[in-house]
Amino acid sequence: MSDNRQSGTTNSSKRRSMRPGGGHGSMNLDKADNFNISMKRLFKYFGRDKAFLIIGLLTILASVVLNTIAPGILGAAITNHLERSLDINAFAGQMVILLFIYIGAFVTNVVSSVTISFMSNRVIMRMRTEGFNHIQRLSISYFDKKGIGDIISRMTNDIDMVYQFMSNGFINTVNAFFTITGIIIAMFNLNLPLTLAVLATLPVVGLMIAVIGRQVRKAAKEKQSQIGNLSAAIEESVTGMKVIQSFHREKSEQEKFDSVNRSARDASIEMAVRSYMMMPLMQLVNVFGLVFVVGLGGVLVVANPEVYSIGLLTAFIVYARKFFEPLRQVAQVYNMFNSAMAGAERIFEVFDSTEELPSPETPVKLQELPGRVEFDDVSFGYEENKPVISGIDFMAEPGQVTAIVGPTGAGKTTMINLLARFYDVNSGSIKIDGTDLREYSRTDIRELMGIVLQEPFFFATTIRENLMYGRPEATEDEMIKAAKIANAHHFISCLPDGYDTKLTERGMNISQGERQLLAITRTVLSDPKILVLDEA
Ligand SMILES: Nc1ncnc2c1ncn2[C@@H]1O[C@H](COP(=O)(O)OP(=O)(O)OP(=O)(O)O)[C@@H](O)[C@H]1O
């Protein structure tokens, strides 16, 4: 566990040194820069799976080549062995070869699909793992600021955008690229001037893809951010359903949701319109290209009928039309790619959030300590210039019970938050046995301290597993002993399944008082040196 964290920290600090200022720095960077960096970073996740990418691309290539040469072989076999000479054995031989070519094309096609989906799923899983690790290390103040729904949306929807591109994009791109190359070679073999006439449309298409692509990327980012808002809104209203229903606010919640929903719809339409714009425009360019080829071809046919036959012109008209299909595919993949890049940027924003509290380079070891807690002139506010507590001084001696009493909102929970180092003080210091909290490792502090939160949280699993959460290796006897100390044993024993009773999400199927007792048991069982109870 601690190994994991350490390696994770080095990873992220490496990234930070690459990009000064972390997440907020990205705002200052040039858009194109940002884009290039995202590309490079995305590619890093391929790791050793780059080999799969290469195998995948080579097999697609093989499959396209085999599929392309097959009709040629068929044509030649018919001409040579059926039309010119009737050599049925040679013809059968050619058919066997053809069969093998088609089998080869099929096999390479399957191999490429399997390899690419193998690779993209592995890459995506690695991104999810890093995301989850990073989120686990973020400080609580990060979650105060960002909506939970937004984080979930980035981890699911945005990562899925990247996946969609990886699993479909590569294959389509390679396919389109080789089809275009094949057509160009075939055209060059026929006639140079007419080939150049067809290719004249390429710069226009390139320019269009660049300009529209930029707009699509922007629209995709907006759309994905709106989807984040949508999931945040759903998350909030589902969590607060009891409050909504008890105040009969369903209608106003519906209206609030409608507005978020409308924004999401508009952003999605905007994105769709921008990406669909590509198709008609491409078609237009294609028609112009066709007109150009026919026009030029017509002039050439009249001027030099020896070389420029109607047949040749017809072939070029067919090629010019065929050229369009893979270009359309490229444009489509490019839209997909832009959504993926927008998603990647949003995921990297989470990865780059440096809201975690700094850890000391060489933490002071927490050994067998008496456990004296001291607040020395501590001031703190959740937001700047809004102090919640200021100038707090007190000493909690080991072996004693220290009570902090104050009206609601006075800052009692806040002091516990500071003691557990969920937040850092603004000034002054909190000391354990004379050493500032910030000089210990966070893991050590949390191991030393057992905190019963004012609003305890439980996982949707058995009571036993919830109780053992802080000390999975505890024995049954130890668990029961802790439950007896916390006065929880009696009510647990009265449940039909006792300690094996399953709690529902957040433990909503037992009473608040019972949840409180379970929370105390859980903390007592973890056997902390310093026990902190918030209104328990
Ligand atoms: N996450 C937060 N972000 C911003 N302000 C907060 C946050 N948590 C608490 N506050 C503010 O800090 C002040 C102190 O809150 P705190 O929870 O420490 O009070 P408390 O003494 O524990 O009250 P209670 O007895 O009701 O539990 C309150 O005014 C509250 O509005």
Ligand SMILES: [Mg+2]
């Ligand atoms: Mg409180």
